[in-house]
Amino acid sequence: xxxxxxxxxxxxxxxxxxxxxxxxxxxxxxxxxxxxxxxxxxxxxxxxxxxxxxxxxxxxxxxxxxxxxxxxxxxxxxxxxxxxxxxxxxxxxxxxxxxxxxxxxxxxxxxxxxxx
Numbered sequence: 382x383x384x385x386x387x388x389x390x391x392x393x394x395x396x397x398x399x400x401x402x403x404x405x406x407x408x409x410x411x412x413x414x415x416x417x418x419x420x421x422x423x424x425x426x427x428x429x430x431x432x433x434x435x436x437x438x439x440x441x442x443x444x445x446x447x448x449x450x451x452x453x454x455x456x457x458x459x460x461x462x463x464x465x466x467x468x469x470x471x472x473x474x475x476x477x478x479x480x481x482x483x484x485x486x487x488x489x490x491x492x493x494x495x496x497x
Contacts, residue, residue, distance in 0.1 A: 382406070382453055382454065382455055382456075383453070383454040383455075383456060383482050383483060384451075384452075384453055385408070385410060385446065385447075385448035385452040385453075385484075386448055386451055386476070387448050387449065387450050387451050387482070388427070388447075388448060388476045388477040388478075388482040389447070389448045389475075389476055389477075389479075390446070390447045390448070390475060390476070390477055391445050391446050391447075392445065392467045393413075393415060393422065393443055393444070393445045393467070394443070394444070394445070394455050394465050394466060394467045395440070395441050395442055395443045396440050396441070396465050396466075397440060397441065397465075397466060398439070398459075399440055399445050399458050399459050400437065400440050400458065400459045401435050401437070401438050401458035401459070401490055402432070402435055402437060402438070402456070402457045402458070403431055403436050403438065403446075403454050403455075404433075404434075404435040404454065404456075404457065405420065405430045405434045405435070405452060405453070405458055406432070406452055406453040406454065406455055407431075407432050407435065407451075407452065408432070408448065408450045408451055408452025408453060408454075409429070409430070409431055409448075409449040409450040409452060409490070409494075410429075410430045410432075410446050410447065410448055410449065410452045410454065411427060411428070411429055411430075411446065411447045411449055411485060411489055412427070412428045412429075412430055412436065412444060412446050412453065413426075413427050413428075413443060413445045413446070413447070414426040414427075414428070414444050415444065415445070416443065416473045417443055420435070424441070427489075429462065429490075432450065432456065444493050447477065447485065449482070449485060449486055449489060449490060455462050462496060463481075466467035484495075485496060
């Protein structure tokens with residue numbers, strides 16, 4: 382189980398060989414997918430996930446997740462061979478500032494889910 386604090390953010394990374402499925406047991410998470418060409422990284426899709434949502438992530442797919450609320454993710458995956466590759470310059474594994482979190486929450490959460 383992955384425990385993601387509100388405002389917690391992972392690295393931008395991919396797995397060399399491992400395919401996985403994320404199942405959100407509880408919480409709200411923003412899952413971002415990226416494409417990398419040369420030294421440029423572009424967002425290709427953002428997925429907002431709530432309780433009981435799931436999504437498949439193929440190996441070599443760049444992604445990052447950010448907790449918009451405290452979230453518990455159950456990860457189901459193929460055999461863990463190969464390495465997790467972190468994209469240089471995108472260390473992550475840190476907390477967003479209050480301002481950054483509030484901006485993402487306003488962008489992605491319905492008004493009735495925002496906290497005052």
